[in-house]
Amino acid sequence: MPLWRSAARLEEQGGSVARARALLEQGRSKNLKEPDIWLAAVRTEQRAGLLKAADALMAKALQVSTCFLLPVVQTQQLFAMLRGKYA
Numbered sequence: 001m002p003l004w005r006s007a008a009r010l011e012e013q014g015g016s017v018a019r020a021r022a023l024l025e026q027g028r029s030k031n032l033k034e035p036d037i038w039l040a041a042v043r044t045e046q047r048a049g050l051l052k053a054a055d056a057l058m059a060k061a062l063q064v065s066t067c068f069l070l071p072v073v074q075t076q077q078l079f080a081m082l083r084g085k086y087a
Helices: 002-013 015-028 034-048 053-063 072-086
Strands: none
Touching: 002 015, 002 034, 015 034, 034 053, 034 072, 053 072
8 A cells, every 4th residue: 555655645746646646546446445545545636626526535435434444543534634624
């Protein structure tokens, strides 16, 4: 997982959010039930100012979480991001 996140972050810092998004999508498709990659994708969209895309990813992550348990801290991070956006 760290490799997908690191590569995506490097692309994002280089100014290519689209490439970062593509890398994270590949990572999610190969590791569907890994919460860290979902959180990285949500944060990437938020940093890019694409809040609707971030919301859509959060919704998908929570749907996937019915198959497995997201760690409590990560779930709280997702909801904290929502609260910060709508506060």
